[in-house]
Amino acid sequence: MVSSGQTYFLTNKKSQTVCDLSGDDQTSVIGFTAQGSDNQKWKVQDTGNGWTLQNIFNKKYLDFDKSQGTSPGNGTKVVAVETNSPCTWDIRPDQNDSNAYRIFVRGSNFNVDLSDHGNPNPNTPVTLWEKWEGENQVWSFKEA
Template structure:
């Protein structure tokens, strides 16, 4: 009798715990409605953006000097700081409003690889930052390598934008501001 009463109390407690957890934990559909893995809520194909580094507030700038170097630079309103986002079906491409060239890299993607431009598009993944969902990270697809403002986000104009393995530094996070 004592064993039966204890078993019933244990079952009741277990059911109450499961009910409480179900009421507190978000469901998969709740999470999906808050998380936009490919940043489609703001970034849409054909729109033009300036892309700001969260730490330095410099923008992704195509050097007017050589039309190939990509650096962080103070916002000046130039077309060399404006990028059209284009969805390729596999990833995002960034096309320079000034030249029509595409943001890419030369060589293999790895720590310290400089961003540059090319005549052919490069696919990128854009994901929300896991710490602050209003910020974004731009990755080489299927890797943990993302854009990084050199010098841990040094705000000096001309600081290169490179690739680096993702970590918690906010100098690897970006804001997209529609032009």
């Protein structure tokens, strides 16, 4: 169960890589080998109207790239941004694994997806994609 105010590593079910704030630009969100560093830790907060995910390293919030518009779409990059009104997410248990979750843009069918069908190689982009049965869209929340 995900608890508000807790800090987690988000581990992809298919690749076993974690959701990592890129050290190159501190904005891109990538899949990377777990190292336990602060750029791989995310604090979740229940706002009462969805969840926010804030990176421990630089306090940026998980969001999606809005440079092409404000609506999510297949392949939209997941990024970390500084903002006073962070993106809210729906965190729902996966229907096939009650110990893992899907992270949806609030009110949509677009969820956080490790690109290239869950490519385990370091630096694989994390994007949004419409929900399908792929385990590359399923994440475990492990306390940091």
